[in-house]
Amino acid sequence: MPLLQRLLSPIVEVRKEESAGVALMFAYSFLAMTGYNVLKPVTRSKFISTLGSDNLPYVLLVAGLIIGVLMTGYAWLIARLPRRSALSITQLGMAALLFGFWFLFQNPATWASVALYLFGSILGVLLISQFWTVANLVYDPRQAKRIFGFIGGGASLGGIAGSEILIRFTDRIGTNSMLLISGTLLVACSAIVWIIFQRTEAQPSPEAIVAGAKQKGVGVGEALRLLRTSNHLQIIALVISFAAVGAAIIEQQLNMAASASKGQGATDAITIFLAQVQRWTSIAGFVIQVWLTSKIHRYLGIGFALMVLPVSLGASAVIMLFNAGLWAPGFARVLDQSLRYTVDKTTREILFLPLAEDIKLKAKTFVDVTVDRNAKALGALLLLVLVKPWGLGLDWQRLSYASLSVMVLWIFMSIRARRGYLAAFRKSIERRDLQPSELRLNVADLSTVETLMQELASPEPARVIYAIDVLESLDKRNLVTPLLLYHEAPAVRERTLRALGAGAAE
Structure with missing residues (x-):
């Protein structure tokens, strides 16, 4: 070798x-x-x-x-x-x-x-x-x-x-x-x-x-059509919007705190401080991605994953309100960025899972480009009103009130997103929208698996077989119960036997 x-x-x-x-x-x-x-x-x-x-x-x-x-x-x-x-x-x-x-x-x-x-x-x-x-x-x-x-x-x-x-x-x-x-x-x-x-x-x-x-977004007409098509997509768009605005507020607090603490003209000192925050963000993001992201989705489900980022936003906002130390906005930025590109990114992918195939690709483009850019623009406009002298003139600590307001709305929409996801996922199973061969292992969160387990008890053989196909594609064939070998439908018994045989061979 x-x-x-x-x-x-x-x-x-x-x-x-x-x-x-x-x-x-x-x-x-x-x-x-x-x-x-x-x-x-x-x-x-x-x-x-x-x-x-x-x-x-x-x-x-x-x-x-x-x-x-x-x-x-x-x-x-x-x-x-x-x-x-x-x-x-x-x-x-x-x-x-x-x-x-x-x-x-x-x-x-x-x-x-x-x-x-x-x-x-x-x-x-x-x-x-x-x-x-x-x-x-x-x-x-x-x-x-x-x-x-x-x-x-x-x-x-x-x-x-x-x-x-x-x-x-x-x-x-x-x-x-x-x-x-x-x-x-x-x-x-x-x-x-x-x-x-x-x-x-x-x-x-x-x-x-x-x-x-x-990346091209979609036009206004197409955007409105997509939003009318799916209530679940409307909720996803709002969740992503609150995430973008929350991130913009935290970054602004970090930059304002660095300027206030180090001095506006202290370029080298500001560079070093921002680099220290960036270093800890990279380390935390790596650790979370390798050891925590899959476990959060597997054992705690999408509902918990949806709450991680808004709760962290609110918690860091409270810390900054009562502590003027430079470490506070630094900690908030590390928490936000390390969770955003690990747990939250994977959660976004899962949220799109139940959407019908004919709108899924356009929906992702709509959310990832159009919604995200518009939300960032809205966040920039909001920050101008909050921090400029002609607006409210808030300092970096008092910007936390805006974060807390965003957190409340974000949590409310995250709760609705979880309910909408489960409802849409059940409907997608009925319509056979999911293509088992195209699924990735990182979408096997607790809520998804629980819903598929419930489908195994369906009186309709086609739904049972489809649930087995999806579980197998998610590398969860061990959850296919041997009791299905006694199912009244021969097709279900045959499919169960193949799944159990494949699991035993591994």
Whole structure:
């Protein structure tokens, strides 16, 4: 066994001919996210130092409005570049822009801080979509099941590494120099992507490259039609909206607290503080994803999972109301972000499960793009009213009252979402909307499994067989009771025997 395969085999099932490619993809994931996580706190600290934290909602609003235009320009550029080197060239271009920003900040200009913030907002989307575009081109579905978990783990480590670079070196070389480090890491990514495509015959099309990044929402008419079609989708849209607004409030509190505590002009100190929060967010997110997310859904169900994020929002709001320490908004941000991209993300996927196939894809696009962007824009407008002198002029602590208000509404809708999910799931079983072969193991939450167990007692043989099919696809065939071998319907007895036989063989 080659040395590289021996090193990887305890962590991931990898074959001899895959070893070098897997190592390169892991390095790509790690370096891309390290570069982005070096940049992200810098974009915040430079903006705060130049324009003040109370003006951040303005740029959030602008980012939501122009991101579609920027993505259209990205698509135009990709279509005119050589296919095999398009990604490498764009990454070199991103690195060149970071080097350009470093040059601009030698003589600070207000517009440069705004432009850097907007660039940082789009860079994360591009880097993530480009990585998964490469991964899906290089690996087929069977390889993906074995390899994607490992190569995706590089992103989590990159979040920690990028934060550590900022924490350890910002005091020594300054915030501006971090732009050079981030740009250099993107140059390394460009080289790795070029090597990967030299090793494979895959030819990335412009459409494939752009598809992951250029997410299109739906029009007003289509949105209204979707909402009229499903009451469950209406509830999902409201839950996602409250989540986006709650996250915006917490981020604003963090930025305002950093500015108030460190001083608006203390760019390096703000950078280091935001990097510390980012580091703990990455660590907490990794731990929650690996050890807690599946257990929460498996043993506590979707109802509990829906409550985790709004309750954490309310709890952190109470802490900030009664404690002016800088650790309080930092803790709130860590809690919000680490839960949002682990437990809450998986819960979103489960909520879509019972929707009819003819609207599920459009519904996800509607919620993930249209609803999310509109909610963020609404959150930015709300924050302007709350924090600006011409509005309520709240400081970062008193913004917690807004969080508590959002929490109450969010919890109410989460309770309705759980009830709606169970009702919609039962109806989807009746309609046979779920395709067992397309289900993923991470949708096997407690509420879903309990509903399927109830279906095993149905007097209709077709429903019993369908429930067995779905349980088997969720790797829950051990829950198929042997008592069904005595069912009056021969088809049920035959299907039960096959399920029990497959379970015994494992």
